[in-house]
Amino acid sequence: MLSLYVHIPFCRERCRYCDFFLVTRLDHVDRFFTALAEETRSKAELLKGERIGAIHFGGGTPSLVPVWRLSGWLSQVAGIAGMDDETEITLEANPEDIDNTRLDHLRDAGVNRLSIGVQSFTDRKLRALGRAHTAADSLRTVSMAMERFGSVAVDLMCGAEGEGPDEWEGDLRMTHSLRPQHVSVYMLTLEEKTRLWRDVCRGTVELPGEDEQSAMYRAARIALTGAGYRHYEVSNYALDGFHSRYNLSSWKREPYLGFGPSAHSFMVSGGEETRFSNVGSLIRYLDDPLAAVDFREVLTREQRFDEEVFLSLRINRGLPVGFLRSGRSTGDDRLDDALAGFLEKGWIRIDEEVVTLTGEGFLFADLVAAELIHG
Ligand code: SF4
Structure with missing residues (x-):
């Protein structure tokens, strides 16, 4: 069984704390999908005869790109490897991109699990994180997704500037009342060279300390396990049977193949385990997707x-x-x-x-x- 990851490296703008590989110019989306198709053809030998257990569209913001592009790529993969109704197909979505029509199109394209970058249900905290959506968008998107998808994941973040226990518990209560099948809880980490990092270095922003963050982490665990979620990974909670198959397989060290700039892969063959990753440059990827792999090592x-x-x-x-x-x-x-x-x-x-x-x-x-x- 093999899992696939596709890195869609586009966002409208960069959130204040984010250091992921992405670009904020959207004029390369078409060329990106042409390159992705080429890369997929070049990896056909690795896909042939495999059954695909899970596909994860991550980024970046996969909900930004045209749905027909995603379904085109899924058809290409289905023509090479084995996919069926059991294949988990997850798409990471941002609330500001989602409406009913788009959700219907995504579902028709085969996406059966939506992972929503909610982060918070309060406008104050979303502004502090530099997110483009509002609390109303968070609420609306999760509710719409719950009506259409049997498996919805909500990402929450704790430890934003000015955040206290009451605000965090409000986020947990709202999540609990919406009852998505999966919840991820991330503690905000300060990554070098981000806008937030610069503001903290300048002294214009102060983040909650380690003890306060730990208290929020503990509060999440109490609230979510008390509401019937299983804490199955450091940052992840799921109702029974709704863990992320893609993530769990990579944590179990099962093989996965990455596509797109900066995507990582882990393959096992003849007793050897190999990790490799694609180049972290969109321009180099677009110029030659067949030379995308720029790092490879056989594990000792x-x-x-x-x-x-x-x-x-x-x-x-x-x-x-x-x-x-x-x-x-x-x-x-x-x-x-x-x-x-x-x-x-x-x-x-x-x-x-x-x-x-x-x-x-x-x-x-x-x-x-x-x-x-x-x-
Ligand atoms: S939407 Fe996600 S990937 Fe894009 S900038 Fe914000 S945190 Fe980073």
Whole structure:
């Protein structure tokens, strides 16, 4: 089973905190799809005979581009690889792009899961994040999508300038009342060279501190698990059976193939695991989509071990202590000390020699992983 990711690198404008690879000029959309079709033809050998479990249109803003372009690409893939009604086809959408007609067209094109970049249901917070939509757009879009799609995901963000617990709990309450099948909760991170980063460096903006952000993360966990959502990954919650198949397969280290500038791939063949990524330049991609791959590495035994620990903790798959002992280069005593320290802090539990994170431990998943790998 193979998953596919398509990076649609266009946004109307860049949000204040965003450092993703994208352009804000929309005049290259047609050329982009021509290049995408060419890249897909060039990867036909990797697609042939495969059954496609999930397709994810990410970006950027996939809801900006013409729907017929998306359905054209889906038909091209269906002509090479195996797709059926079970294939999860997700499209990331921004509320300002969506109306009933567009939703109907997306559904007719085969999209069966809509992932909406809501971030908040308050105008103040959306302005603080530099988002182009309003609270009314958030509400309207989620409601319309819930009427048309059996699987709707809502992205929320906490930790915006001036945000306090009441505003955040309002966002959680509204989400809960709309009851989408999936909710992602991201803590705002300050990325270098963004507009927000410059404002924080200049001292014109102050963001909530780490403790306040952690409190918001905990509040989300309490509210969402209390409302019946399963916390299945550090930032993700789902009603039963509605986890993101695409994301879960990449966290489980199953193969996926990326298309478009800056897209990453992970393929497994003949016992070898290879990661590769496309060039992070739209102009170079458009000029020669067949030379899109500009980085490739075959994973070493150490890299496989590191990824297995890091990703298994994120989805709380459970790590056998024996596996940790076998993969580390440092001694068992240091591992025992690290595990004892995390147990004392209440970040992990160990049942029958298998390590899992506690709810509190999810907050420190990266730190725990780093220590279990290298500590
Ligand atoms: S819409 Fe998403 S991808 Fe586009 S600039 Fe905003 S955060 Fe970044």
